[in-house]
Amino acid sequence: MTQQDDKRDRRHDETRRAFLVGAALGAATGLVTDAPAQGHDAQTTTGTAPHATASADSHGAFFNDGDAATIAAFTERLWPAAPDRPGATQIGVPNYIDLALAGAYADQQDFYRRGLIQLDAYCVAAHGKPFTRLDAAAQDDVIRALEQGKATGFTWPTAPAFFNTVRTHTMEGLFADPIYGGNVDFAGWRQVGFPGGQPVFTEQDMQSRDAFARAPIVGLHAQAPARRG
């Protein structure tokens, strides 16, 4: 990482802490926090938090336990954790998908059910075990076979269609506002350096060569009161 990265993340972390204090005082919901920031290296804050967020790998709106475990394992391979960074599960992607399938994407429930059945059938046929019991390398082989249309036994959804949909929904869970159940504590946005819904950028911001660090990340819960001043 560059110094700019570090600077950016420290600033985001400082402002995040300030924001979380405000959120707690204001009893804002949806911005579930991890542990307090740990000293100087902001990069480690989220990834090593001892208390994973309440919503990080939870489900309950749509998936049964088995399907939830498969989706958690699958999305974690799409955006895996690193020693210093949370992966899809901890960022709340499975929770995002679970809520979306019970709501906005209810018309895709059967797409997921059938896709998951076909996924495990293929895993058993090709590797002798269902997806969750494969090691990471074998899981990656399976996902690659889906992406490339080489996984056998899929009718509807097709293997690439299932892969593409889960990938798209994983990206949504990483980078949509936390109000939708993923991107917990803005962890997705902080990994890529997106400051959320800033109401204003200045000429200096626009022309800067540096990472944006002037203001805290702004999510939907903060926007309306922030505008009211």
Next chain:
Amino acid sequence: MALTKADVVIVGVGAAGGILAAELAKSGMKVVGLERGPRLKTADFEPHDELRYFQRQDLRPNIKRDPVTWRPNSSTRAHPLPVLNNGNQAGGGTVHYGTVSWRMHEDDFRARSQTVARYGADAIPQDSSLVDWPVSYADLEPFYDRAEYELGVSGKAGNLQGKKIDGGNVFETARQREYPLPPLLIDQSGLLFDDAARKLGYHPFSSPRAIVSQPYNGRPGCTYCGFCQSFGCHVGAKSSILVTKLPEADATGNFTLVTGAMCYAVNSDNTGKVTGVSYYGPGGADNTIEAEIVILTTFIYDNVRLLLLSKSDKHPNGLANSSGEVGKHLMAHMMANVFVTFDDRYLNNFMGPSAQKHTIDDFNADNFDHSGMDFIRGAQISIGTPNLEGGPISATTIMPPPGVPRWGAAYRDFLSKYYARHGAMVAQTENLPYADQTIDLDPNVRDVWGLATPRLTYDWRRPNELKRVEFMQAKMEEIGRAMGSPQVWRAPVLPGPPGAHHEGGTRMGSDPKSSVVNRYGQAWDNPNLFVIGSSTFPTMGAGFNPTLTIQALAYMSADAIVNRYKKNPGALL
């Protein structure tokens, strides 16, 4: 069944309909506007929510309620397009558009004769229906000017009364006066693009946009929040019809807007006159309005569909279709992308208006010599964001550079490092007209009102278009390298469906046998019926976003109706 009378009924109150509503109501005519969607307010646009507006397309038609189907050729079955880019509310597409506001070049209005004169008739592909427009730049210039000033467009002149000005578009045809507002701020990606283009001998400039860069007509200047294309503007700086012409129309006391109104027929009598329209109200009620003038200003899909649905004994092929031209010559801009990343700096292209920020016009239209190139016409090349939207969800749709997968640890590291360090160039590439690129009624798919959906039969991959896209991608790669990017790569091109800015379907012309409407959008067959919008464009003109030309045409038609048609109703203009 409600029965209402009006002087004018306008179907679709967007880029064109909003202008006609205001101008005709100001002249004293009683105007009713029908709008399929709601009328939203600036305060409704406060949530800066990429999932809702970009990804889930909240301001666009719902593809399950209002499907539009597409097939690459007439021997295949059509399927609903996954994304529609037109608007679905009062203000139409101007609510969520990227606002890039061009005047076409003088020779764009006569693309056929220009091509023949410069390269010979053989340069035009034999299957192309390339024609000249029945209107000239000189005809439209006063109305371009009016649109820029009344709506609020920010930019810098590049040709002021014949004087070329560096920093503006030196390829533009002479304008009579400067833009009403100075250009929007340049961003880091624009600075790099500007510098690179100049090094290569090109002529970069800030894209003219219908966003007010300073307070104007009671609206505040742009805040550069970045939630722009796909979003409504949370401060009203975007010069959408919602904050420009609709308030003017309201103030006349002569305008009634009916929202939630789905027009399904233009009614006509056996003399060839149209008598009004029928529509379903928000609760499903069946309504009819009688009117002296009917104006269709929906997106091209519904302009065509309404004419085809409104067939009668006298008009067995659909209204205004004695020429058989309704639905033909569908065109769309092919959007070819090249991406760049940087290791020594951030671009932060989530900042500022997100669409086509900084531009060169050097390879657009006929601004360069095509001799020996095996294709005609060109593209507008600009730097901005992928999908014209700069949030991280949009960035995840980028095909990563060769060697980087779309998922897993390597993808995570790529996006984490480069999301705030990437730029996206787009060549907005003109599409020649072809008569077999069409819109008709899908016999297999219906919308929620039970109406046959518009069906597009279209494949952009014609030889002329493929060669042009290849040329533009190479140009963008050249610019990317000149920007100093260590990593320059192309996005794969779309496998056939129409890209941005759909045009054609109710072609304007000078001959009733080969066109649907005249230069004023007046139907040859039904002189009290007008069709106005990009559906009347005989050619795309250039790699230019069509909205300002749509709006200039709307002003020209309003002027002709108020000052001439009203004195002699029912006659051709």
